[in-house]
Amino acid sequence: MDHVIFKIPPLPVLITCGEGVFKTGEKHVEREYSVFDLLYVIKGELFLTEGGKPFRVAEGEYIILIPGLEHYGHRGCLEDTHYFWLHFQEEAYELADQGGENWTVLKLEHGTFETPPLYSLRLPRKGKVDQKAFIEKQFRSLLDDSAENSDLPLRKQLLFEELLIHLQKEAFRIPSANERVAAEAQRYIDRHYKEKLSMDQLSAALHYHQDYITRCMQKVFGQTPGQYANKARIHEAKRLLSVTNDKMSSIAEQVGIDDPTYFSKLFKQMEGMSPVEYRRMIKRNIE
Template identity: 35%
Template sequence: MIQMALIEMTIPPFPHYITSGFNTIPKNAKHPSRSHIEVFDLLITTSGCLFLAEEEQRFEVAPGQALILRPDCYHFATQVCAEDTSTYWMHFHAGGHWNMVDNTLPALPLEDPSPVFIKPFSVEPFTIRIPQYTTLLQPEKTYELFEQLHQLQPRAHVSGARFAQQQLFHELMLQLSVSATKEQLSPSLACAEKAASYLRQHYRETVSAKALGDHVNFHPVYIARCMQREYGCSPTEYLLRLRIQQAKLLLLQTDLPVAHVGEEVGFEQPAYFATCFTRLEGISPRKYRQRFARD
Protein backbone atom coordinates (compact mmCIF):
# COMPACT_ATOMS: atom_id res chain seq x y z
CA MET A 1 0.00 0.00 0.00
CA ILE A 2 1.28 3.49 -0.84
CA GLN A 3 2.28 5.48 2.23
CA MET A 4 0.23 8.64 2.19
CA ALA A 5 2.23 11.84 1.82
CA LEU A 6 0.73 15.15 2.85
CA ILE A 7 0.95 18.52 1.16
CA GLU A 8 1.33 21.07 3.96
CA MET A 9 0.40 24.67 3.16
CA THR A 10 0.84 27.80 5.25
CA ILE A 11 -2.18 30.13 5.17
CA PRO A 12 -2.58 33.03 4.44
CA PRO A 13 -2.23 33.55 1.54
CA PHE A 14 -4.92 31.08 0.56
CA PRO A 15 -4.65 28.47 -2.20
CA HIS A 16 -6.18 29.77 -5.42
CA TYR A 17 -8.48 27.96 -7.85
CA ILE A 18 -7.54 28.33 -11.54
CA THR A 19 -9.75 26.06 -13.64
CA SER A 20 -11.38 22.62 -13.65
CA GLY A 21 -13.31 20.21 -15.83
CA PHE A 22 -14.46 16.66 -16.48
CA ASN A 23 -12.67 14.30 -18.83
CA THR A 24 -13.11 10.74 -20.07
CA ILE A 25 -10.06 8.82 -21.27
CA PRO A 26 -11.11 6.05 -23.71
CA LYS A 27 -10.13 2.43 -23.21
CA ASN A 28 -6.51 1.77 -24.31
CA ALA A 29 -5.65 5.49 -24.06
CA LYS A 30 -3.73 7.13 -21.23
CA HIS A 31 -3.25 10.35 -19.30
CA PRO A 32 -0.73 12.70 -20.97
CA SER A 33 2.79 13.05 -19.59
CA ARG A 34 3.76 16.47 -18.22
CA SER A 35 6.74 18.00 -16.46
CA HIS A 36 6.99 20.95 -14.06
CA ILE A 37 3.66 22.52 -15.05
CA GLU A 38 3.95 25.04 -12.16
CA VAL A 39 0.44 24.37 -10.81
CA PHE A 40 -1.05 21.55 -8.76
CA ASP A 41 -3.14 19.09 -10.79
CA LEU A 42 -5.94 17.43 -8.80
CA LEU A 43 -7.50 14.30 -10.32
CA ILE A 44 -10.57 12.51 -8.91
CA THR A 45 -11.70 9.32 -10.65
CA THR A 46 -15.42 8.55 -10.93
CA SER A 47 -15.17 5.39 -13.09
CA GLY A 48 -12.41 3.18 -14.43
CA CYS A 49 -8.86 3.58 -13.12
CA LEU A 50 -5.91 5.88 -13.82
CA PHE A 51 -2.39 4.43 -13.72
CA LEU A 52 0.03 7.28 -13.04
CA ALA A 53 3.49 7.93 -11.72
CA GLU A 54 5.19 11.00 -10.30
CA GLU A 55 8.96 10.58 -10.50
CA GLU A 56 9.49 7.19 -8.76
CA GLN A 57 6.09 6.97 -7.03
CA ARG A 58 3.31 4.87 -8.64
CA PHE A 59 -0.42 5.42 -8.17
CA GLU A 60 -3.61 3.61 -9.17
CA VAL A 61 -6.51 6.07 -8.88
CA ALA A 62 -9.77 4.12 -8.62
CA PRO A 63 -13.34 5.52 -8.36
CA GLY A 64 -13.76 7.68 -5.27
CA GLN A 65 -10.03 8.30 -4.98
CA ALA A 66 -8.08 11.54 -5.42
CA LEU A 67 -4.51 12.28 -6.49
CA ILE A 68 -2.71 15.62 -6.49
CA LEU A 69 0.21 15.87 -8.89
CA ARG A 70 2.89 18.32 -7.78
CA PRO A 71 3.80 21.42 -9.79
CA ASP A 72 7.54 20.72 -9.58
CA CYS A 73 7.72 17.10 -10.78
CA TYR A 74 7.49 14.93 -13.88
CA HIS A 75 4.35 12.77 -14.03
CA PHE A 76 3.35 10.18 -16.61
CA ALA A 77 1.03 7.24 -17.27
CA THR A 78 2.43 3.84 -16.35
CA GLN A 79 -0.09 1.98 -18.53
CA VAL A 80 -3.17 2.56 -20.66
CA CYS A 81 -6.67 2.55 -19.15
CA ALA A 82 -8.26 -0.90 -19.16
CA GLU A 83 -11.70 0.69 -19.65
CA ASP A 84 -13.21 4.12 -20.26
CA THR A 85 -12.01 6.20 -17.31
CA SER A 86 -13.72 9.40 -16.19
CA THR A 87 -12.13 11.99 -13.93
CA TYR A 88 -12.75 15.42 -12.54
CA TRP A 89 -9.60 17.53 -12.82
CA MET A 90 -8.52 20.86 -11.37
CA HIS A 91 -5.53 23.19 -11.52
CA PHE A 92 -4.74 25.36 -8.52
CA HIS A 93 -1.92 27.42 -6.98
CA ALA A 94 -0.79 26.90 -3.39
CA GLY A 95 -0.79 30.68 -3.03
CA GLY A 96 2.06 30.68 -0.52
CA HIS A 97 4.58 28.35 1.07
CA TRP A 98 4.05 24.59 0.81
CA ASN A 99 6.06 21.42 1.29
CA MET A 100 5.66 17.64 1.43
CA VAL A 101 5.57 16.01 4.88
CA ASP A 102 5.29 12.49 6.20
CA ASN A 103 1.87 11.53 7.54
CA THR A 104 3.47 10.29 10.78
CA LEU A 105 4.96 13.69 11.63
CA PRO A 106 2.94 16.06 13.83
CA ALA A 107 2.26 19.54 12.52
CA LEU A 108 4.91 21.97 13.69
CA PRO A 109 3.69 25.03 15.59
CA LEU A 110 4.06 28.21 13.61
CA GLU A 111 4.66 30.36 16.64
CA ASP A 112 7.49 30.44 19.16
CA PRO A 113 6.22 28.75 22.38
CA SER A 114 7.88 31.42 24.54
CA PRO A 115 5.63 34.29 25.74
CA VAL A 116 5.19 37.02 23.17
CA PHE A 117 3.06 40.11 22.85
CA ILE A 118 0.65 39.87 19.92
CA LYS A 119 -0.87 42.93 18.38
CA PRO A 120 -4.67 43.06 18.60
CA PHE A 121 -6.38 41.85 15.40
CA SER A 122 -3.11 40.65 13.86
CA VAL A 123 -3.29 37.99 11.14
CA GLU A 124 -2.19 34.65 12.56
CA PRO A 125 -1.03 32.16 9.90
CA PHE A 126 -1.93 28.47 10.20
CA THR A 127 -1.31 25.29 8.25
CA ILE A 128 -3.52 22.80 6.47
CA ARG A 129 -2.53 19.31 5.38
CA ILE A 130 -3.98 17.74 2.26
CA PRO A 131 -3.26 14.13 1.29
CA GLN A 132 -1.56 13.75 -2.05
CA TYR A 133 -3.33 10.43 -2.61
CA THR A 134 -6.46 9.39 -0.73
CA THR A 135 -9.85 7.72 -0.75
CA LEU A 136 -12.55 10.34 -0.31
CA LEU A 137 -14.70 10.09 2.80
CA GLN A 138 -17.67 11.73 1.04
CA PRO A 139 -17.17 11.26 -2.72
CA GLU A 140 -20.69 12.34 -3.68
CA LYS A 141 -20.27 15.67 -1.92
CA THR A 142 -16.93 16.18 -3.67
CA TYR A 143 -18.46 15.39 -7.08
CA GLU A 144 -21.21 17.91 -6.39
CA LEU A 145 -18.67 20.63 -5.62
CA PHE A 146 -16.97 19.93 -8.96
CA GLU A 147 -20.32 20.11 -10.75
CA GLN A 148 -21.03 23.50 -9.21
CA LEU A 149 -17.60 24.73 -10.28
CA HIS A 150 -18.27 23.46 -13.80
CA GLN A 151 -21.61 25.26 -13.98
CA LEU A 152 -19.96 28.53 -12.98
CA GLN A 153 -17.27 28.28 -15.66
CA PRO A 154 -19.22 30.02 -18.48
CA ARG A 155 -19.50 33.14 -16.29
CA ALA A 156 -15.98 33.09 -14.88
CA HIS A 157 -15.47 36.62 -16.23
CA VAL A 158 -18.03 37.94 -13.71
CA SER A 159 -16.57 38.95 -10.35
CA GLY A 160 -19.40 37.37 -8.38
CA ALA A 161 -18.94 34.06 -10.18
CA ARG A 162 -15.17 34.07 -9.60
CA PHE A 163 -15.71 34.69 -5.91
CA ALA A 164 -18.20 31.81 -5.79
CA GLN A 165 -15.64 29.56 -7.49
CA GLN A 166 -13.04 30.30 -4.82
CA GLN A 167 -15.56 29.53 -2.08
CA LEU A 168 -16.39 26.16 -3.65
CA PHE A 169 -12.69 25.41 -4.11
CA HIS A 170 -11.96 26.07 -0.44
CA GLU A 171 -14.83 23.77 0.54
CA LEU A 172 -13.32 21.09 -1.70
CA MET A 173 -9.91 21.57 -0.05
CA LEU A 174 -11.61 21.08 3.31
CA GLN A 175 -13.12 17.80 2.08
CA LEU A 176 -9.66 16.59 1.03
CA SER A 177 -8.11 17.72 4.29
CA VAL A 178 -10.69 15.82 6.34
CA SER A 179 -9.95 12.62 4.39
CA ALA A 180 -6.33 12.78 5.63
CA THR A 181 -7.54 11.54 9.02
CA LYS A 182 -8.50 8.20 7.44
CA GLU A 183 -11.53 8.02 9.72
CA GLN A 184 -14.31 5.67 8.72
CA LEU A 185 -17.79 7.06 8.30
CA SER A 186 -19.86 6.72 11.45
CA PRO A 187 -23.28 5.05 10.99
CA SER A 188 -24.91 8.47 11.39
CA LEU A 189 -22.65 10.13 8.81
CA ALA A 190 -23.00 7.19 6.41
CA CYS A 191 -26.79 7.48 6.58
CA ALA A 192 -26.73 11.27 6.18
CA GLU A 193 -24.30 11.07 3.25
CA LYS A 194 -26.42 8.48 1.43
CA ALA A 195 -29.56 10.58 1.97
CA ALA A 196 -27.78 13.74 0.82
CA SER A 197 -26.53 11.94 -2.29
CA TYR A 198 -30.10 10.90 -3.15
CA LEU A 199 -31.38 14.45 -2.64
CA ARG A 200 -28.60 15.88 -4.84
CA GLN A 201 -29.55 13.48 -7.62
CA HIS A 202 -33.29 14.12 -7.40
CA TYR A 203 -33.60 17.76 -6.28
CA ARG A 204 -35.51 18.69 -9.46
CA GLU A 205 -38.23 16.16 -8.60
CA THR A 206 -40.87 15.89 -5.90
CA VAL A 207 -39.09 13.96 -3.14
CA SER A 208 -41.17 12.22 -0.49
CA ALA A 209 -39.98 11.01 2.90
CA LYS A 210 -41.02 7.47 1.88
CA ALA A 211 -38.98 7.53 -1.32
CA LEU A 212 -35.95 8.78 0.60
CA GLY A 213 -36.42 6.13 3.27
CA ASP A 214 -36.77 3.36 0.69
CA HIS A 215 -33.55 4.43 -1.02
CA VAL A 216 -31.48 4.80 2.15
CA ASN A 217 -33.15 1.75 3.73
CA PHE A 218 -33.82 3.52 7.02
CA HIS A 219 -36.92 4.98 8.62
CA PRO A 220 -37.46 8.66 7.64
CA VAL A 221 -37.33 9.70 11.30
CA TYR A 222 -33.88 8.15 11.73
CA ILE A 223 -32.69 9.77 8.50
CA ALA A 224 -33.91 13.14 9.75
CA ARG A 225 -32.02 12.67 13.03
CA CYS A 226 -28.81 11.76 11.20
CA MET A 227 -29.02 14.71 8.82
CA GLN A 228 -29.78 17.07 11.70
CA ARG A 229 -26.74 15.75 13.58
CA GLU A 230 -24.34 15.80 10.61
CA TYR A 231 -25.60 18.74 8.51
CA GLY A 232 -27.53 20.77 11.03
CA CYS A 233 -30.81 20.56 9.11
CA SER A 234 -33.64 18.22 8.20
CA PRO A 235 -33.86 16.48 4.80
CA THR A 236 -36.52 19.02 3.78
CA GLU A 237 -34.32 21.97 4.70
CA TYR A 238 -31.30 20.35 3.04
CA LEU A 239 -33.30 19.91 -0.16
CA LEU A 240 -34.48 23.51 0.01
CA ARG A 241 -30.93 24.84 0.46
CA LEU A 242 -29.72 22.65 -2.41
CA ARG A 243 -32.44 23.94 -4.72
CA ILE A 244 -31.63 27.54 -3.83
CA GLN A 245 -27.93 26.90 -4.44
CA GLN A 246 -28.68 25.48 -7.88
CA ALA A 247 -31.01 28.41 -8.57
CA LYS A 248 -28.20 30.84 -7.76
CA LEU A 249 -25.99 29.12 -10.33
CA LEU A 250 -28.71 29.35 -12.99
CA LEU A 251 -29.32 33.00 -12.18
CA LEU A 252 -25.60 33.64 -12.66
CA GLN A 253 -24.96 31.64 -15.80
CA THR A 254 -28.21 31.83 -17.78
CA ASP A 255 -30.77 34.38 -18.94
CA LEU A 256 -33.73 32.14 -18.06
CA PRO A 257 -36.73 33.99 -16.60
CA VAL A 258 -36.76 33.87 -12.81
CA ALA A 259 -39.95 31.76 -12.76
CA HIS A 260 -38.34 29.27 -15.15
CA VAL A 261 -35.28 29.06 -12.91
CA GLY A 262 -37.54 28.08 -10.03
CA GLU A 263 -39.15 25.34 -12.11
CA GLU A 264 -35.75 24.03 -13.20
CA VAL A 265 -34.67 23.45 -9.60
CA GLY A 266 -37.87 21.82 -8.39
CA PHE A 267 -40.23 24.63 -7.32
CA GLU A 268 -43.75 24.28 -8.70
CA GLN A 269 -44.92 27.78 -7.73
CA PRO A 270 -42.90 30.91 -8.69
CA ALA A 271 -44.16 32.80 -5.64
CA TYR A 272 -42.99 30.06 -3.28
CA PHE A 273 -39.59 30.00 -5.02
CA ALA A 274 -39.21 33.76 -4.55
CA THR A 275 -40.25 33.52 -0.89
CA CYS A 276 -37.80 30.69 -0.11
CA PHE A 277 -34.95 32.37 -1.99
CA THR A 278 -35.48 35.64 -0.15
CA ARG A 279 -35.68 33.89 3.22
CA LEU A 280 -32.37 32.10 2.74
CA GLU A 281 -30.41 34.74 0.82
CA GLY A 282 -31.92 37.96 2.18
CA ILE A 283 -32.52 39.20 -1.36
CA SER A 284 -35.00 38.33 -4.12
CA PRO A 285 -33.92 36.15 -7.08
CA ARG A 286 -34.30 39.09 -9.45
CA LYS A 287 -32.16 41.40 -7.32
CA TYR A 288 -29.60 38.63 -6.83
CA ARG A 289 -29.21 38.35 -10.61
CA GLN A 290 -28.94 42.10 -11.00
CA ARG A 291 -26.31 42.30 -8.28
CA PHE A 292 -24.04 39.38 -9.19
CA ALA A 293 -24.68 38.50 -12.82
CA ARG A 294 -23.93 41.91 -14.24
CA ASP A 295 -21.45 41.93 -17.13
Protein backbone atom coordinates in the same frame (compact mmCIF):
# COMPACT_ATOMS: atom_id res chain seq x y z
CA MET B 1 6.87 12.20 1.05
CA ASP B 2 3.19 11.24 1.17
CA HIS B 3 1.75 14.60 2.27
CA VAL B 4 1.88 18.17 1.00
CA ILE B 5 1.75 20.99 3.57
CA PHE B 6 0.47 24.51 2.88
CA LYS B 7 0.85 27.32 5.41
CA ILE B 8 -2.27 29.50 5.56
CA PRO B 9 -3.29 32.23 5.19
CA PRO B 10 -3.35 32.72 2.32
CA LEU B 11 -4.98 29.59 0.95
CA PRO B 12 -3.82 28.21 -2.41
CA VAL B 13 -5.31 29.97 -5.44
CA LEU B 14 -7.51 28.29 -8.03
CA ILE B 15 -6.33 28.65 -11.62
CA THR B 16 -8.67 26.54 -13.71
CA CYS B 17 -10.44 23.18 -13.76
CA GLY B 18 -12.15 20.80 -16.14
CA GLU B 19 -13.56 17.33 -16.77
CA GLY B 20 -12.16 14.62 -19.01
CA VAL B 21 -12.46 11.02 -20.14
CA PHE B 22 -9.79 8.49 -20.97
CA LYS B 23 -11.17 5.77 -23.21
CA THR B 24 -10.28 2.15 -22.58
CA GLY B 25 -6.62 1.68 -23.41
CA GLU B 26 -5.76 5.38 -23.31
CA LYS B 27 -3.28 6.78 -20.81
CA HIS B 28 -2.23 10.16 -19.45
CA VAL B 29 0.30 12.01 -21.60
CA GLU B 30 3.75 12.91 -20.26
CA ARG B 31 3.70 16.35 -18.63
CA GLU B 32 5.38 18.62 -16.14
CA TYR B 33 3.53 21.63 -14.71
CA SER B 34 4.79 24.60 -12.74
CA VAL B 35 1.60 24.50 -10.65
CA PHE B 36 -0.30 21.85 -8.66
CA ASP B 37 -2.55 19.47 -10.58
CA LEU B 38 -5.33 17.72 -8.64
CA LEU B 39 -7.01 14.77 -10.36
CA TYR B 40 -10.18 13.17 -8.98
CA VAL B 41 -11.53 9.96 -10.53
CA ILE B 42 -15.32 9.88 -10.90
CA LYS B 43 -15.42 6.41 -12.47
CA GLY B 44 -12.76 3.95 -13.55
CA GLU B 45 -9.10 4.22 -12.58
CA LEU B 46 -5.93 6.01 -13.66
CA PHE B 47 -2.40 4.61 -13.67
CA LEU B 48 0.06 7.45 -13.15
CA THR B 49 3.75 7.74 -12.43
CA GLU B 50 5.03 10.92 -10.81
CA GLY B 51 8.69 11.52 -10.06
CA GLY B 52 9.40 7.85 -10.78
CA LYS B 53 6.74 6.58 -8.31
CA PRO B 54 3.73 4.70 -9.74
CA PHE B 55 0.20 5.36 -8.47
CA ARG B 56 -3.18 3.73 -9.09
CA VAL B 57 -6.00 6.22 -8.61
CA ALA B 58 -9.36 4.45 -8.39
CA GLU B 59 -12.96 5.68 -8.31
CA GLY B 60 -13.52 8.13 -5.48
CA GLU B 61 -9.79 8.78 -5.08
CA TYR B 62 -7.67 11.83 -5.87
CA ILE B 63 -4.02 12.62 -6.39
CA ILE B 64 -2.22 15.94 -6.01
CA LEU B 65 0.61 16.22 -8.53
CA ILE B 66 3.54 18.39 -7.45
CA PRO B 67 4.95 21.30 -9.48
CA GLY B 68 8.16 20.47 -11.30
CA LEU B 69 7.74 16.70 -11.13
CA GLU B 70 7.20 14.87 -14.39
CA HIS B 71 4.08 12.71 -14.52
CA TYR B 72 2.71 10.33 -17.13
CA GLY B 73 0.40 7.39 -17.56
CA HIS B 74 2.39 4.18 -17.24
CA ARG B 75 -0.56 1.98 -18.21
CA GLY B 76 -3.68 2.34 -20.31
CA CYS B 77 -7.07 2.55 -18.59
CA LEU B 78 -8.83 -0.78 -18.19
CA GLU B 79 -12.20 0.89 -18.78
CA ASP B 80 -13.54 4.30 -19.77
CA THR B 81 -12.32 6.54 -16.97
CA HIS B 82 -14.05 9.82 -16.10
CA TYR B 83 -12.22 12.37 -14.02
CA PHE B 84 -12.10 15.98 -12.88
CA TRP B 85 -8.87 17.97 -12.99
CA LEU B 86 -7.99 21.17 -11.20
CA HIS B 87 -4.91 23.41 -11.33
CA PHE B 88 -4.00 25.62 -8.41
CA GLN B 89 -1.06 27.71 -7.31
CA GLU B 90 0.84 28.06 -4.05
CA GLU B 91 4.54 28.82 -3.94
CA ALA B 92 5.07 28.11 -0.22
CA TYR B 93 4.67 24.40 0.48
CA GLU B 94 6.50 21.46 2.03
CA LEU B 95 6.47 17.72 1.47
CA ALA B 96 6.32 15.42 4.49
CA ASP B 97 6.00 11.73 5.34
CA GLN B 98 3.14 12.25 7.77
CA GLY B 99 0.02 14.40 8.03
CA GLY B 100 -1.94 15.12 11.18
CA GLU B 101 -4.56 13.33 13.25
CA ASN B 102 -6.80 16.23 14.25
CA TRP B 103 -7.46 19.93 13.78
CA THR B 104 -5.30 21.01 16.73
CA VAL B 105 -2.06 20.13 14.96
CA LEU B 106 -2.93 22.53 12.15
CA LYS B 107 -2.63 25.67 14.29
CA LEU B 108 0.92 26.95 14.07
CA GLU B 109 0.75 30.42 15.65
CA HIS B 110 -1.80 32.45 17.58
CA GLY B 111 -2.91 35.73 16.06
CA THR B 112 -2.79 39.20 17.55
CA PHE B 113 -4.92 42.31 17.10
CA GLU B 114 -2.94 43.08 13.95
CA THR B 115 -1.85 39.69 12.62
CA PRO B 116 -3.96 36.64 11.76
CA PRO B 117 -3.36 33.21 13.30
CA LEU B 118 -1.24 30.87 11.20
CA TYR B 119 -2.45 27.41 10.23
CA SER B 120 -1.41 24.64 7.89
CA LEU B 121 -3.19 22.22 5.61
CA ARG B 122 -1.63 18.77 5.61
CA LEU B 123 -3.17 16.89 2.69
CA PRO B 124 -2.33 13.39 1.49
CA ARG B 125 -0.85 13.51 -1.98
CA LYS B 126 -3.13 10.57 -2.77
CA GLY B 127 -6.34 10.08 -0.85
CA LYS B 128 -9.78 8.49 -0.88
CA VAL B 129 -12.94 10.42 -0.13
CA ASP B 130 -16.02 9.11 1.68
CA GLN B 131 -18.33 11.97 0.72
CA LYS B 132 -18.11 11.56 -3.05
CA ALA B 133 -21.37 13.44 -3.63
CA PHE B 134 -20.03 16.58 -1.95
CA ILE B 135 -16.71 16.53 -3.85
CA GLU B 136 -18.42 15.97 -7.19
CA LYS B 137 -20.96 18.69 -6.42
CA GLN B 138 -18.11 21.14 -5.73
CA PHE B 139 -16.46 20.27 -9.03
CA ARG B 140 -19.75 20.64 -10.91
CA SER B 141 -20.22 24.08 -9.35
CA LEU B 142 -16.68 25.05 -10.30
CA LEU B 143 -17.37 24.00 -13.89
CA ASP B 144 -20.72 25.80 -14.08
CA ASP B 145 -20.37 28.91 -16.27
CA SER B 146 -24.06 29.46 -16.92
CA ALA B 147 -25.30 33.02 -17.29
CA GLU B 148 -27.78 32.50 -14.46
CA ASN B 149 -24.92 32.35 -11.99
CA SER B 150 -23.30 35.67 -12.85
CA ASP B 151 -21.47 35.88 -9.51
CA LEU B 152 -20.00 32.38 -9.79
CA PRO B 153 -16.63 33.44 -11.31
CA LEU B 154 -16.06 35.50 -8.16
CA ARG B 155 -17.20 32.67 -5.89
CA LYS B 156 -15.12 29.89 -7.46
CA GLN B 157 -12.16 30.56 -5.19
CA LEU B 158 -14.46 30.10 -2.19
CA LEU B 159 -15.78 26.82 -3.64
CA PHE B 160 -12.20 25.67 -4.19
CA GLU B 161 -11.26 26.54 -0.61
CA GLU B 162 -14.27 24.58 0.67
CA LEU B 163 -13.07 21.62 -1.37
CA LEU B 164 -9.57 21.79 0.13
CA ILE B 165 -10.94 22.06 3.67
CA HIS B 166 -13.22 19.09 3.01
CA LEU B 167 -10.25 17.03 1.78
CA GLN B 168 -8.45 17.91 5.02
CA LYS B 169 -11.46 16.77 7.02
CA GLU B 170 -11.63 13.55 5.01
CA ALA B 171 -7.95 12.96 5.80
CA PHE B 172 -8.76 13.14 9.53
CA ARG B 173 -11.83 10.93 9.09
CA ILE B 174 -13.71 12.92 11.75
CA PRO B 175 -17.37 13.08 10.73
CA SER B 176 -19.47 16.01 11.87
CA ALA B 177 -22.96 15.56 13.32
CA ASN B 178 -24.42 16.40 9.91
CA GLU B 179 -22.20 13.81 8.25
CA ARG B 180 -23.11 11.10 10.76
CA VAL B 181 -26.83 11.64 10.25
CA ALA B 182 -26.43 11.86 6.47
CA ALA B 183 -24.39 8.65 6.45
CA GLU B 184 -27.05 6.85 8.52
CA ALA B 185 -29.75 8.04 6.13
CA GLN B 186 -27.64 7.01 3.15
CA ARG B 187 -27.15 3.48 4.48
CA TYR B 188 -30.85 3.12 5.30
CA ILE B 189 -31.94 4.34 1.85
CA ASP B 190 -29.43 2.04 0.14
CA ARG B 191 -31.06 -0.90 1.92
CA HIS B 192 -34.71 0.12 1.47
CA TYR B 193 -35.06 2.25 -1.70
CA LYS B 194 -36.75 -0.66 -3.50
CA GLU B 195 -39.55 -0.50 -0.95
CA LYS B 196 -42.27 2.15 -0.66
CA LEU B 197 -39.90 4.33 1.30
CA SER B 198 -41.31 7.46 2.95
CA MET B 199 -39.89 10.27 5.07
CA ASP B 200 -42.03 9.09 7.98
CA GLN B 201 -40.42 5.67 7.73
CA LEU B 202 -36.93 7.14 7.48
CA SER B 203 -37.53 9.46 10.42
CA ALA B 204 -38.86 6.63 12.59
CA ALA B 205 -35.94 4.37 11.71
CA LEU B 206 -33.24 6.96 12.45
CA HIS B 207 -35.02 8.73 15.34
CA TYR B 208 -34.44 12.17 13.83
CA HIS B 209 -36.94 14.75 12.60
CA GLN B 210 -37.61 14.65 8.87
CA ASP B 211 -36.48 18.25 8.34
CA TYR B 212 -33.19 17.61 10.16
CA ILE B 213 -32.44 14.52 8.05
CA THR B 214 -33.18 16.48 4.90
CA ARG B 215 -30.93 19.39 5.95
CA CYS B 216 -28.09 17.01 6.78
CA MET B 217 -28.29 15.18 3.46
CA GLN B 218 -28.51 18.42 1.52
CA LYS B 219 -25.47 19.79 3.30
CA VAL B 220 -23.37 16.64 2.93
CA PHE B 221 -24.56 15.18 -0.37
CA GLY B 222 -26.24 18.13 -2.03
CA GLN B 223 -29.41 16.03 -2.34
CA THR B 224 -32.61 15.49 -0.40
CA PRO B 225 -33.40 11.92 0.78
CA GLY B 226 -35.93 11.65 -2.04
CA GLN B 227 -33.39 12.75 -4.66
CA TYR B 228 -30.82 10.31 -3.31
CA ALA B 229 -33.35 7.47 -3.35
CA ASN B 230 -34.37 8.27 -6.92
CA LYS B 231 -30.74 8.26 -8.00
CA ALA B 232 -30.33 4.80 -6.46
CA ARG B 233 -33.54 3.62 -8.16
CA ILE B 234 -32.47 4.83 -11.59
CA HIS B 235 -29.03 3.30 -11.15
CA GLU B 236 -30.62 -0.08 -10.41
CA ALA B 237 -33.11 0.41 -13.27
CA LYS B 238 -30.21 0.91 -15.69
CA ARG B 239 -28.75 -2.39 -14.54
CA LEU B 240 -32.07 -4.19 -15.00
CA LEU B 241 -32.57 -2.65 -18.43
CA SER B 242 -29.14 -3.94 -19.41
CA VAL B 243 -29.38 -7.52 -18.14
CA THR B 244 -33.10 -8.39 -18.39
CA ASN B 245 -35.96 -8.19 -20.86
CA ASP B 246 -38.45 -7.23 -18.17
CA LYS B 247 -41.22 -4.80 -19.05
CA MET B 248 -40.99 -1.19 -17.96
CA SER B 249 -43.80 -1.65 -15.46
CA SER B 250 -41.98 -4.57 -13.87
CA ILE B 251 -38.68 -2.68 -13.65
CA ALA B 252 -40.44 0.33 -12.16
CA GLU B 253 -41.99 -1.89 -9.50
CA GLN B 254 -38.68 -3.63 -8.76
CA VAL B 255 -36.98 -0.31 -7.99
CA GLY B 256 -39.79 0.95 -5.78
CA ILE B 257 -41.84 3.11 -8.18
CA ASP B 258 -45.53 2.29 -8.52
CA ASP B 259 -46.32 4.40 -11.57
CA PRO B 260 -44.58 3.32 -14.83
CA THR B 261 -45.33 6.70 -16.40
CA TYR B 262 -43.64 8.52 -13.56
CA PHE B 263 -40.74 6.05 -13.77
CA SER B 264 -40.22 6.84 -17.46
CA LYS B 265 -40.45 10.58 -16.83
CA LEU B 266 -37.96 10.41 -13.94
CA PHE B 267 -35.57 8.23 -15.93
CA LYS B 268 -35.57 10.64 -18.86
CA GLN B 269 -35.14 13.60 -16.55
CA MET B 270 -32.06 12.05 -14.93
CA GLU B 271 -30.50 10.25 -17.91
CA GLY B 272 -31.54 12.42 -20.84
CA MET B 273 -33.30 9.53 -22.60
CA SER B 274 -36.26 7.23 -21.99
CA PRO B 275 -35.81 3.73 -20.53
CA VAL B 276 -36.68 2.25 -23.93
CA GLU B 277 -34.03 4.38 -25.64
CA TYR B 278 -31.48 3.45 -22.98
CA ARG B 279 -32.16 -0.29 -23.42
CA ARG B 280 -31.92 0.07 -27.21
CA MET B 281 -28.58 1.89 -26.89
CA ILE B 282 -27.16 -0.73 -24.49
CA LYS B 283 -28.26 -3.63 -26.67
CA ARG B 284 -26.76 -1.97 -29.75
CA ASN B 285 -23.43 -1.40 -27.99
CA ILE B 286 -23.32 -5.01 -26.84
CA GLU B 287 -24.03 -6.30 -30.33
